[in-house]
Amino acid sequence: MKRRIILGTALTGLMALSTGIAGAETPPLEQKDRYKVGFAQMESNNPWRIAETKSFHDTAKTCNWDLIATDAAGSAAKQVADVDSMIAQGIDVLFLPPREEKPLIPAVMKAKAAGIPTFLVDRSVDPNVAKPGEHFVAFLGSDFIDQGERAADWLIANFEGDKGVIVELEGTTGSSPANDRKKGFDDQIATDDRFEIVASQTGDFARDMGRQVMETLLQAHPEVNVVYAHNDEMAIGAIQALELAGRKPGEDVTIVSIDGTRDALQAIIDGKMGVTVESSPFFGPLACEVMQKYAAGEEIPGWVQVKDRVFTVDNAADHIDEAY
Ligand code: AHR
Secondary structure (H helix, E strand, C coil): CCEEECCCHHHCCECEEEEEEECCCCCCCCCCCCEEEEEEECCCCCHHHHHHHHHHHHHHHHCCEEEEEEECCCCHHHHHHHHHHHHHCCCCEEEECCCCCCCCHHHHHHHHHCCCCEEEECCCCCCCCCCECCCECEEEECCHHHHHHHHHHHHHHHCCCCCEEEEEEECCCCCHHHHHHHHHHHHHHCCCCCEEEEEEEECCCCHHHHHHHHHHHHHHCCCCCEEEECCHHHHHHHHHHHHHCCCCECCCEEEEEEECCHHHHHHHHCCCCCEEEECCCCCHHHHHHHHHHHHCCCCEEEEEEECCCEECCCCHHHHHHHCC
16 A cells, blocks of 8 residues: 655655655664765766756755765766775765666665665666665655656647657666656557657667767658657757757657756747656755654655656746756
């Protein structure tokens, strides 16, 4: 049975969704004035990652953390090694955004074996192998399936043509957002027979790769009139490729995406992009609050769910100043 728990007042706009109560089997966290905190970032090649890392550095000042932050430069193996190094340096607690679902499981297991409570942030690991409340305390993050469904819902409601020919740009292969955003969108779009996904290929959540993949797919499928990108960076790359090919994003190609970056909101304002479903990178304050509650012995749900907004032409201008 699912149970909803609303965490304290500082969590405005956030929901906690329980998939099991953490605490019984995960290492305890002592209550103290300062903590040595590890944040093992996966890469820093896009605004989302940079905003997330900054959020942890900003929170370190207000939450009394001595923060050790690393950058795995897009390598899951380096991310595991970075966690090893943090364990050796004696961190009290680990915040980990696992680049991919399976390769980061050893890092989670090693942290537990070393008596260090781990919170997964923004991405998760394979739930069949590593579980909240047992191997890590909790996953703090969005419902990626729901994000994909909401992108599809917007397309179904707003697409004006008779036939939607879709190219899907997937995120990093083997990552939880790529798996779930694909499932959410594909299942939902299959309910409307106007649409067909003619190609679905990874762009690794990166702008350059999104542009390159779009260039190639455009040659194979010149009839494309919808692009669904698993994040804004790939959507912006796709817009560049389409414009280079003489197409008019927003007019003859509908672009739907996920994140809510500044460039995406600007593209919506400029009429080039239809929608971006929010996926917030600002995890620092939530990490601080949940960690303190855990140290105080409070029950933490296995999934502390972040609630996401949807940005369209109706509200993009209202939010661009707070975007990253
Ligand atoms: O895990 C969240 C995803 O990772 C964001 O959508 C993307 O932009 C980032 O790289």
